[in-house]
Amino acid sequence: MVTSKKYITSEELGKHNKREDLWISIQGKVYNVTEWAKEHPGGDIPLLNLAGQDVTDAFIAFHPGSAWKYLDKFFTGYHLADYEVSDVSKDYRKLAAEFAKAGMFEKKGHIVIYSICFVALLLSACVYGVLASDKFSVHMLSGALLGFTWIQVAYMGHDAGHYQAMSSRGWNKVAGIIIGNCITGISIAWWKWTHNAHHIACNSLDYDPDLQHLPMLAVSDSFFQSLTSKFYNRKLTFDPVAKFFVSYQHLSYYPVMCVARVNLYLQTLLLLCSKRRIPDRALNIIGTIVFWTWFPLLVSCLPNWTERVLFVLVSFCVCAIQHVQFTLNHFAADVYVGPPTGNNWFEKQAGGTIDIACYPWMDWFYGGLQFQLEHHLFPRLPRTHLRSISPIVQDLCKKHNLPYRSLSFFEANVATLKTLKTAAFQARGLLWEAVNTHG
Missing domain, CATH: 3.10.120.10 (Cytochrome b5-like heme/steroid binding domain)
Structure with a gap:
């Protein structure tokens, strides 16, 4: 029938x-x-x-x-x-099918093993430096090693969160808890909650939580209208306090990045204590307790409070390199107000991302996220393949007249500071100084 x-x-x-x-x-x-x-x-x-x-x-x-x-x-x-189906979507789907047929989404290489060994080495060196030496310089170096460990661990957590980095979903879940909650103190549940929203609504000022940093930072003068965050379901009030901080954000940007982890710890606590439905809430809480057991215990092994405070600050400052990198990928890119739309997926990802150009031998340092557009288009693709598909993505962008921005680390910093400075002058009311308005 x-x-x-x-x-x-x-x-x-x-x-x-x-x-x-x-x-x-x-x-x-x-x-x-x-x-x-x-x-x-x-x-x-x-x-x-x-x-x-x-x-x-x-x-x-x-x-x-x-x-x-x-x-x-x-x-x-x-x-x-x-x-x-638009022409660009047809090409995107064809490309995704070709990658799948080639088995690229399943071929992860040995990056997981390499990363685990590297992190274990860094963390062991950090702990050894704290416990086995009484030299101030060694203790500060240990703090720097801890910060660098957190950077590499975050890349591992990012891999586990986007695709099955381990042999099964169960082990992948365990890895996420250990990597995120136990070692960094940042809940993998919080990361998934915010990061999935970021990917879907890339650079939407009211839907993407990765751009909602009032009262400290604002990448566009649209925030001066006190936008309502559709992610947090609250108003992002641009009050006198926010106006003051934003007015000098191009000067405070790097110091803010140095203490950004404090906000991530707070966000983890707020989520785990909230009424939201959280997958594996108990495991996330236990993992977070593990972090807040070993980390203070390690710090307490230092001889005095001066070294303890400096140890934490050094670890935070080194880890700030990664926080800066994350903002370089998006702060100076195109932004918009409103919900994401499903029929211009490729276009929105291209407009909202900036790649960081580097030599192949530096890929480990950026964790694959220097290929930000490639990652946003194919978030399940293991980082080992991102460099190889970059020319293909560039050709596709050129074919459809879409932006493909790849800047050096220095150039991306300059572009980000320019964006922040423009918004800062606008916040002060010095519109005549705000050239090339971003947003």
Whole structure:
């Protein structure tokens, strides 16, 4: 018996964009994911941000081929009557299929083993320096090693969070807790919550939490209108305090990065104590307690309070290199206000990212994230492949007249400071000095 297809328009699909009525389309087939959003491994934020839209490109980016078979149970029976695919999306999907066929998403190389050995060496050297020496210089070097350990551990956590870095999902979960909560004190649950939202709504001022840093920083004068954060569900008030800090943000930027970890610890605490549904809350809490046991204990082994404070500050300052890197990838890129849209996935990722150019022998230092656009387009792709696909992505951007920005570390710093300085002068009301307004 042949059953004729039932159709709805994109406009009708767009009406199902609420938490209690959440529909999406993938390759023109319409799915009701209202209940699934509560169980979605990536959290409900990505689904809510793209609710009522065709999300094919985003689905391809974040899901392995094995995920397609689970869609049927959510199928509403409807198809999109006006379903169309842009030329850039066609090329993007073709590229993703070629990478999958070549097995690139599964071929991780030996980066996990290398990273574990490197981190173990760094952490051991740090602990040995604290316990086995009474020299001030050795203690400060140990603090620097700890900060560098946190940088490398964060890259490992990033790998585990985006794709199955370990042999199974269970071991991947354990690795995430150990890497994130136990060693760095930053919850892997918090990271997944914010990072998935960042990828979906890359550089949206009101949807991307990675740009919402008031009262300390603002990358655009749009924040002066006291935008409402759709991620945190609260107003980002641009009050006199925020105006003061933002007015001098180009001067305070690096000092703020040196103490950025304090905010991450606070965000972890707030999330774990919140009423939100948190996957593996108990494990995240236990892992965080482990960190706040060994870290203060290690610091207490130093001979006096002066060295203890300086040890922590040195570790934070070294780790600030990574916080700076994360902001260089996005602060000076294109920004916008409003929700992300599913039909311009490639365009939004290209507009909202900046690569950091470096020699191949420096790839370990950046953890693969110097290829920021490549990572945003293919977040499940192991970092070992990002350099090899970079020329292909560049060609695709050139073909469709899309930006591909790759700056040196120095140039990216200059561009970021220029963005912050422009917004700082605007905050002071010195509009005549704010050339090349960003935003």
